[in-house]
Amino acid sequence: MYREKEDGLTGNDQQIIRYLLHEAGEEELSMMEERLLSDVSFFDLVASIEDEMIMQYVRGEMEPDLKQRFEKSYLASPERRARIESARQLRTAVHTVAATRALERSKKRIFFPLPVRIAFTAAALAVVVWWVWWKTPATQIKTGGTEVAMSVTLQPTRNRSAEGNAGAQFGIAADIQEIHFFLARKQVQADQRYQVILGTPERPGIFSGTARVENGTVAVTVPAKLLAPGDYTLELQSIAADGSRQPLTTYYFRVSN
Amino acid sequence: MSRANFNALSETDLLKIFDSDPGIAEAKYLELCEKLHRFFEWRHIADPSDLVQEAIARGLSNLQAGKQITSADPAHYFFGIAHNLVKEKWKSRKQEQLKEQDLHPKKSAFMGLEGVEQGIYLQQCLKELTQEDFDLLLAYTEGSAAEWGLARGLQPGAVRLRVFRLRKRIEERVRSRIAMAARKS
Numbered sequence: 001m002y003r004e005k006e007d008g009l010t011g012n013d014q015q016i017i018r019y020l021l022h023e024a025g026e027e028e029l030s031m032m033e034e035r036l037l038s039d040v041s042f043f044d045l046v047a048s049i050e051d052e053m054i055m056q057y058v059r060g061e062m063e064p065d066l067k068q069r070f071e072k073s074y075l076a077s078p079e080r081r082a083r084i085e086s087a088r089q090l091r092t093a094v095h096t097v098a099a100t101r102a103l104e105r106s107k108k109r110i111f112f113p114l115p116v117r118i119a120f121t122a123a124a125l126a127v128v129v130w131w132v133w134w135k136t137p138a139t140q141i142k143t144g145g146t147e148v149a150m151s152v153t154l155q156p157t158r159n160r161s162a163e164g165n166a167g168a169q170f171g172i173a174a175d176i177q178e179i180h181f182f183l184a185r186k187q188v189q190a191d192q193r194y195q196v197i198l199g200t201p202e203r204p205g206i207f208s209g210t211a212r213v214e215n216g217t218v219a220v221t222v223p224a225k226l227l228a229p230g231d232y233t234l235e236l237q238s239i240a241a242d243g244s245r246q247p248l249t250t251y252y253f254r255v256s257n
Numbered sequence: 258m259s260r261a262n263f264n265a266l267s268e269t270d271l272l273k274i275f276d277s278d279p280g281i282a283e284a285k286y287l288e289l290c291e292k293l294h295r296f297f298e299w300r301h302i303a304d305p306s307d308l309v310q311e312a313i314a315r316g317l318s319n320l321q322a323g324k325q326i327t328s329a330d331p332a333h334y335f336f337g338i339a340h341n342l343v344k345e346k347w348k349s350r351k352q353e354q355l356k357e358q359d360l361h362p363k364k365s366a367f368m369g370l371e372g373v374e375q376g377i378y379l380q381q382c383l384k385e386l387t388q389e390d391f392d393l394l395l396a397y398t399e400g401s402a403a404e405w406g407l408a409r410g411l412q413p414g415a416v417r418l419r420v421f422r423l424r425k426r427i428e429e430r431v432r433s434r435i436a437m438a439a440r441k442s
Contacts, residue, residue, distance in 0.1 A: 045418070
């Protein structure tokens, strides 16, 4: 968000934003052009603020007032719409490569001798089972004495390698038919429509479905049979009124044996 | 960004204005065109590409008439012309009434490529980034670049410029891949 404290925006930055949105008065405009002509680094500053503003719009995190001003100026120009589209593509490509890199990292893990691995797996499994049964974020729903669904809360993580872990990890018991994912997010708009795309780096779209807003989080149900042991990404997208999708956050998780 | 069409002065002559090394000169020329394009966009010019060509053509015509570029960076000279062109209000933006489908273009104009091609070239270039640069770009696309910078003792302004230069570098790499692919085909 463009907030002075957090982003270090100065009065000068606000002036640049007014210039970019065609809101600068004659005097301010003339001053800006003078600087653009005389100072090469100022051009880069203006361009970098423009890029950042566009990316903020693409993330869907622009404050309503600025969003309105931005759309008035940017959606009216084909060239500027192309810049928005470029930013959107860059973001998608970065997400895809992030997932690939995370997988490559996980493949490079050190392998221990078989007995150690068996012991470690058994211990880990015991912990996972205990966790699934007794603790959040994963809980199970019983129907007629049989567990048919489980719930998992996913937190947004930068990526697996950066966090030093694999995001949420859990096992799925044989009887489980559905997984209810709750996607934690800073801002959830009750009237916003969402969808998710589940994938692995090799198979980016193994499942897509509409998500719902529940208790301030976004929730989606995924058939358990789709989740073989392995690493997954769950991309949350917003759905605009015209049906276009915009990626918001990618969640990572691992299904263990 | 396409090159302007000049009759009297050859492309080689034009590039020499920017640098004696043809490779560096071409890169500087393309960067100038990109910057002029952006500058005209900022001024709400209806057809920025036309005006970029006009600015370059005027500059060249002046040089042929015997004028000298006095600034160390030739880009300054062309920016001066661009500024004058805007002041002349050569073409002022008309606020168009856009249809709904125009507001959400299906095709992207990124470097003139279709979506699938763009994705492939972009991903190839992103894979070549160092882990640190990639982490920064990821943080930037997720809105946490300021936090990324704070953890490394960098001010938000410095992070922003670093991202800007990183994006420029990626665009240059994509462009060079496109040129390479074009030469091969």
